[in-house]
Amino acid sequence: MREVFHQSLEDVQTRLVEIAELVTVAIDKATRAFGSSDVALAEEVIEADAVIDEKAIALDELAIEILARQQPVARDLRIVVSALRISASLERMGDIAEHIAQLTRMRFPERAIPKGLKSTFTKMGELDVEVARQLTELLRTQDLALAEKIRNDDDKLDDLHISVFEKVLSDTWQGEASATVDATLASRYHERFADHAVSVAKKVAYLATGDWVTETDAIEVIVNGQR
Amino acid sequence: MREVFHQSLEDVQTRLVEIAELVTVAIDKATRAFGSSDVALAEEVIEADAVIDEKAIALDELAIEILARQQPVARDLRIVVSALRISASLERMGDIAEHIAQLTRMRFPERAIPKGLKSTFTKMGELDVEVARQLTELLRTQDLALAEKIRNDDDKLDDLHISVFEKVLSDTWQGEASATVDATLASRYHERFADHAVSVAKKVAYLATGDWVTETDAIEVIVNGQR
Numbered sequence: 412m413r414e415v416f417h418q419s420l421e422d423v424q425t426r427l428v429e430i431a432e433l434v435t436v437a438i439d440k441a442t443r444a445f446g447s448s449d450v451a452l453a454e455e456v457i458e459a460d461a462v463i464d465e466k467a468i469a470l471d472e473l474a475i476e477i478l479a480r481q482q483p484v485a486r487d488l489r490i491v492v493s494a495l496r497i498s499a500s501l502e503r504m505g506d507i508a509e510h511i512a513q514l515t516r517m518r519f520p521e522r523a524i525p526k527g528l529k530s531t532f533t534k535m536g537e538l539d540v541e542v543a544r545q546l547t548e549l550l551r552t553q554d555l556a557l558a559e560k561i562r563n564d565d566d567k568l569d570d571l572h573i574s575v576f577e578k579v580l581s582d583t584w585q586g587e588a589s590a591t592v593d594a595t596l597a598s599r600y601h602e603r604f605a606d607h608a609v610s611v612a613k614k615v616a617y618l619a620t621g622d623w624v625t626e627t628d629a630i631e632v633i634v635n636g637q638r
Numbered sequence: 639m640r641e642v643f644h645q646s647l648e649d650v651q652t653r654l655v656e657i658a659e660l661v662t663v664a665i666d667k668a669t670r671a672f673g674s675s676d677v678a679l680a681e682e683v684i685e686a687d688a689v690i691d692e693k694a695i696a697l698d699e700l701a702i703e704i705l706a707r708q709q710p711v712a713r714d715l716r717i718v719v720s721a722l723r724i725s726a727s728l729e730r731m732g733d734i735a736e737h738i739a740q741l742t743r744m745r746f747p748e749r750a751i752p753k754g755l756k757s758t759f760t761k762m763g764e765l766d767v768e769v770a771r772q773l774t775e776l777l778r779t780q781d782l783a784l785a786e787k788i789r790n791d792d793d794k795l796d797d798l799h800i801s802v803f804e805k806v807l808s809d810t811w812q813g814e815a816s817a818t819v820d821a822t823l824a825s826r827y828h829e830r831f832a833d834h835a836v837s838v839a840k841k842v843a844y845l846a847t848g849d850w851v852t853e854t855d856a857i858e859v860i861v862n863g864q865r
Contacts, residue, residue, distance in 0.1 A: 495722065
């Protein structure tokens, strides 16, 4: 029974990694499409989101099947429940990539990226892809050093998000209302990816340490390597 | 064992209703604080969010304990898993109320609500409170007619959300960039409550019908009363 259970858990992990890889591709394409007003690339992201949603649902079904058939307890149970939550966060990251792609498509043939913010959004997009890659690797390896990198990148993204508002609210901002709306929404979306990644990283910290901790405690595990 | 299980499920339901009530209060206070620039009321919402978070964590712990001790299968198992997801959505609705309160506090003593959008945001706030009340009642009674009302209110909120953008992007919009930013973020927050409520309603439709359905199928249950 233990054998079967561990096989099932490996299956869950493999699928989480697979979904994280698809999400990484979506974020990469969406942020590049946004930066270059590439509507064809944006369309790809919008179409591919259904695949992420399906895979997340299939993973949830597998987790429920494991709960029903193998009735795990204690740490094993918490691992399966965590997988359900991680899949929800990954699915949401896919949705946000789709929102960025929709913003790109809506503005086409105009540029979705407001003037004067090109380099900021390029940096945000690159950091988002880096975060998604680190998250995929974290799910694959449970290397908690990656969780700390994700947290650092999240801090950088928060700073860039604030810098977008500073720019938009400064006296030198010449953008029309539509540019202000786009900058506000796009910046929020770019920043949200990392919030979800941090949330997943906290759950993986739990999986790795085996201690059930609240999110606040978990971050201590990530930062200090101990409770 | 069945008796114990049903007692546990009732406990889960009671707690979900209790969290939904707290979320309703948070949404009511946050949207009123936003409308009247009432920073004291906004502070109340920000402080109270920790209580919602704690209660959601406690509920999750209870659900995990039920899974471990009573090892439910089939429909019972899916009910417990749904409760975990519903609690996550409610907790997120509390976070959004907190975001609106923070926006109010950040702009104080200026008004957070941009000129010319007062009546739109008042309507959105009232609809949000109505949605939250209906959701609480739905969790209490499993009356699926409420799920349909929530969906209708979500449609109205989507329309109001679009009308905010139309106003902001029209030639007559005189707002400064800060007003445009506030309108964009606030409108998005006001509209998101109902998305989460619809998502919870879909899960309750599942709980009520007992059929495990994907979210797409579940909406058919809500709308047509059958699959």
